[in-house]
Every structure is written in C-alpha cells, then in structure tokens.
Amino acid sequence: MSTNFKKAYKFAGYTSAAITVVLTLSLGVFFYTTNSLNIYILIGFAILCYLSSFFIIQYRVERFIYKRIKKIYDDVSLLEASSFSKNQITTDMATLTKEVERFAQDKKLEIEGLKIRENYRKEFIGNISHELKTPLFTVQGYILTLLDGAMKDKSVRKKYLVNANKGVERLIYIVKDLDMITKLEVGDLNIYKEEHNIIELVQNVFDLLEMKAAKKKIELAFDKPYPDSIMVMADRERIQQVLSNLIVNSIKYGREGGTTEVSIEDLIKNKVIVRISDNGEGIAKENIPRIFERFFRVDKSGSRREGGSGLGLAIVKHIIEAHAEKIYVESQLGIGSEFSFTLEKAK
Structure with missing residues (x-):
C-alpha cells in the first residue's frame, strides 16, 4: 500500500520539490543581496510553497488525466465510460496502464461471452426452426392436397387427416417440451418431493x-x-x-x-x-x-x-x-x- 501511495504522488512530489527549490533559492538570493532575511521565514516559505504546489499540481494533473482518459473511453464504442470512476485515476502511469489493461481485459471477456451466447442463440434458432418446420410442412402438405380435391375420396380424406393429426401432435409434443425446459431453466417448475x-x-x-x-x-x-x-x-x-x-x-x-x-x-x-x-x-x-x-x-x-x-x-x-x-x-x-x-x- 505504501508503494502505491508513493507512486500515486511521486510526480506531484518531485515537481513541487523542484518548484520549491527554485523559488526558495531565488527568494534567498534576492533578499540576501538587498536585505538580510530571517532563516525561519525562508524555511516557512519553502514549506508553504511545497505544500501549495503539491496539492495544486496533484489536483490539476488528476483532472487532466481523468478528462483525457474518459474521452478515450467515450470514443471507444465497445467500452462503457460509466464503469470508469475518478477513484481509478493516479498520476503514476504504470498503475494507470494496469487499470486500463484490466478494464480492457474485463471488456474482452464480456465480448467473448456475448459471442458464445450469440453463436448458441443462432444454433438454437436454427435447430428449433428445423424441428418445427418438418411437422408444419407435413400438415400443410396434407391439407393442401385435400383442398385440391383429394377430400372427395373418403378413404384418402381419412388417411390424410390422420397423418395431418400426427403432425399436429408432434408440434404439441415439441411445444410442451419447450415450455417445460423454459420453466426448469427459470426455476418456475415446482418440485414436490x-x-x-x-x-x-x-x-x-x-x-x-x-x-x-x-x-x-x-x-x-x-x-x-x-x-x-x-x-x-x-x-x-x-x-x-x-x-x-x-x-x-x-x-x-x-x-x-x-x-x-x-x-x-x-x-x-x-x-x-x-x-x-x-x-x-x-x-x-x-x-x-x-x-x-x-x-x-x-x-x-x-x-x-x-x-x-x-x-x-x-x-x-x-x-x-x-x-x-x-x-x-x-x-x-x-x-x-x-x-x-x-x-x-x-x-
């Protein structure tokens, strides 16, 4: 945790230190050449300069990075910026890179899962279409034949109606099984032990x-x-x-x-x-x-x-x-x- 803390504030710390050194030396040299300067005032100025620089730089850099990274997330249509929060922002680029990589990996897994489900959906629709169309076409064929004149022959009419009924029974059988498996999958079928x-x-x-x-x-x-x-x-x-x-x-x-x-x-x-x-x-x-x-x-x-x-x-x-x-x-x-x-x- 201490390592992550150091990394998160390293940029602001080093930059603030550099600004503090430059300003303190400049102030010291200026007053040294004009008037005497109390050493305690100089130390107080250095501390105040360092703290104010540190917080201003840290805040501004975090805001800058957040806006830029959020824009990247918004621009990438497959990623959702809503899952990206300010708490994930750090001025340490290694940590920031890991966060972005983790986010991208999570989204990649989600996309792969969606592709698997999409393939399963296509296969399922293809299979159920095949299962339903066979008895449907059978029933339709017998009925159309009867309508075309075969119904005038009593023996043919009875035979075709019996066969058409078999096709309807098969459709009912498939629909009943589909209804049952749907109830089982959603946990809507009661089990009475x-x-x-x-x-x-x-x-x-x-x-x-x-x-x-x-x-x-x-x-x-x-x-x-x-x-x-x-x-x-x-x-x-x-x-x-x-x-x-x-x-x-x-x-x-x-x-x-x-x-x-x-x-x-x-x-x-x-x-x-x-x-x-x-x-x-x-x-x-x-x-x-x-x-x-x-x-x-x-x-x-x-x-x-x-x-x-x-x-x-x-x-x-x-x-x-x-x-x-x-x-x-x-x-x-x-x-x-x-x-x-x-x-x-x-x-």
Missing part, C-alpha cells in the same frame, strides 16, 4: 416401454433381483420422466437384440445412484460434453427417424439439477453408454 420406491418406479417405466423395446428385441431388465424396496425422496412424476427419457434413448440407439439394464446402488449414507446402461451405438468422446444441450443430436439423421423433440436429455439434466442432484454419463463409441444420477434416500 415425496417418499416413494424407486424399484417400483423403474418397473412401471419398463412396463410402459415394453412394447417399444420389443420392436427392436431389446430386453429391459434390472442388473439383479431387488426383493426389498429402496425408498427415495424425490418428485415421483419428474423422476419417472427422467427414467422414461433415458430408457427411451437407450432403446432408440440400442443394438437390436441388445439389453437396457438398470441398477440402483448406495452411494453414500444418504444417497443412491441410479444407473441406466446399454450396449448400443455409444457416443463419440467429442460429443459427450454437448449431449445435454437443447436440440443437440449425436446422430442427426438417425434421431430424426426415431422422432422425439431433441429436448429429452436437456429436460433430464434440469430435473435432476432442480432436485439438487448430479447426473453423469460414460460412453464409448460402438460399445454402449451409461447414464447415472443421484437421489436422496428417504429417512
């Missing part, structure tokens, strides 16, 4: 997805028998949604004739970890950090054939984080994937 048996919940999901898995001859199973209940404290409906999304994904990308396996283990005293593993396609290492992003698809063509909103894993992540828990993923391309998440055990 209750005590329930996670084994029973997994079995319910197995029963719901049994037919979907059977189409690809994929077996849904526990890693071992669980004769006893494992009670957890969580939102039953939301955790069922998490399990459904993860198991549906394992079926989508699973190998025909493969297996989706669920295991529940004690992690620490008050936590359990639920693992959903498969022997399917797996995920490339470079894609793993992005799989929880909205609309990000590992296999764009394959996943669109399978359907889905592209929001499943993003919703899963937000639901788990809303429970103040963690989700993990391990995967190896061509071997399989394992998604796991923690839950609080019921007391």
Whole structure:
C-alpha cells in the first residue's frame, strides 16, 4: 500500500520539490543581496510553497488525466465510460496502464461471452426452426392436397387427416417440451418431493416401454433381483420422466437384440445412484460434453427417424439439477453408454 501511495504522488512530489527549490533559492538570493532575511521565514516559505504546489499540481494533473482518459473511453464504442470512476485515476502511469489493461481485459471477456451466447442463440434458432418446420410442412402438405380435391375420396380424406393429426401432435409434443425446459431453466417448475420406491418406479417405466423395446428385441431388465424396496425422496412424476427419457434413448440407439439394464446402488449414507446402461451405438468422446444441450443430436439423421423433440436429455439434466442432484454419463463409441444420477434416500 505504501508503494502505491508513493507512486500515486511521486510526480506531484518531485515537481513541487523542484518548484520549491527554485523559488526558495531565488527568494534567498534576492533578499540576501538587498536585505538580510530571517532563516525561519525562508524555511516557512519553502514549506508553504511545497505544500501549495503539491496539492495544486496533484489536483490539476488528476483532472487532466481523468478528462483525457474518459474521452478515450467515450470514443471507444465497445467500452462503457460509466464503469470508469475518478477513484481509478493516479498520476503514476504504470498503475494507470494496469487499470486500463484490466478494464480492457474485463471488456474482452464480456465480448467473448456475448459471442458464445450469440453463436448458441443462432444454433438454437436454427435447430428449433428445423424441428418445427418438418411437422408444419407435413400438415400443410396434407391439407393442401385435400383442398385440391383429394377430400372427395373418403378413404384418402381419412388417411390424410390422420397423418395431418400426427403432425399436429408432434408440434404439441415439441411445444410442451419447450415450455417445460423454459420453466426448469427459470426455476418456475415446482418440485414436490415425496417418499416413494424407486424399484417400483423403474418397473412401471419398463412396463410402459415394453412394447417399444420389443420392436427392436431389446430386453429391459434390472442388473439383479431387488426383493426389498429402496425408498427415495424425490418428485415421483419428474423422476419417472427422467427414467422414461433415458430408457427411451437407450432403446432408440440400442443394438437390436441388445439389453437396457438398470441398477440402483448406495452411494453414500444418504444417497443412491441410479444407473441406466446399454450396449448400443455409444457416443463419440467429442460429443459427450454437448449431449445435454437443447436440440443437440449425436446422430442427426438417425434421431430424426426415431422422432422425439431433441429436448429429452436437456429436460433430464434440469430435473435432476432442480432436485439438487448430479447426473453423469460414460460412453464409448460402438460399445454402449451409461447414464447415472443421484437421489436422496428417504429417512
């Protein structure tokens, strides 16, 4: 602190000393040649001269630098002069340079952050446009065909209306998922924790997805028998949604004739970890950090054939984080994937 104090006032101190020496010597020589001058008066004059010079110079230099630097900040459109205060001004140029460099570095980081968010925004808009336009064009195509005369044929009319309805249902599905993830991201979705048996919940999901898995001859199973209940404290409906999304994904990308396996283990005293593993396609290492992003698809063509909103894993992540828990993923391309998440055990 003493070093910074010396640097801040060094210019004014040296300049004031020089002025004081010159004026005191001049005064001393003048009075020495004309009349005798009391030494105490000379010393008093030197002290008064030094102090007055020091404060005047310090004040004027600070004002001068502040006005010039503020003008530079105002002239640079990417920087905001409002974040620049008089307290940052010093007559020590090294300190002043550091302040300006720190300011510029902060603004550079802000600009880089804005660029990242802008790229994400563009990608998100592109993805959502693609997701929405496919069912929209499908519905429009069927309706225009009906209006062009196909509606006169009852069998064609019914078929086209059924197909158009499927397109509308897909739009509703995407909009519902978007609404949910928006609520999750802004913390507007309430989580109602209750005590329930996670084994029973997994079995319910197995029963719901049994037919979907059977189409690809994929077996849904526990890693071992669980004769006893494992009670957890969580939102039953939301955790069922998490399990459904993860198991549906394992079926989508699973190998025909493969297996989706669920295991529940004690992690620490008050936590359990639920693992959903498969022997399917797996995920490339470079894609793993992005799989929880909205609309990000590992296999764009394959996943669109399978359907889905592209929001499943993003919703899963937000639901788990809303429970103040963690989700993990391990995967190896061509071997399989394992998604796991923690839950609080019921007391």
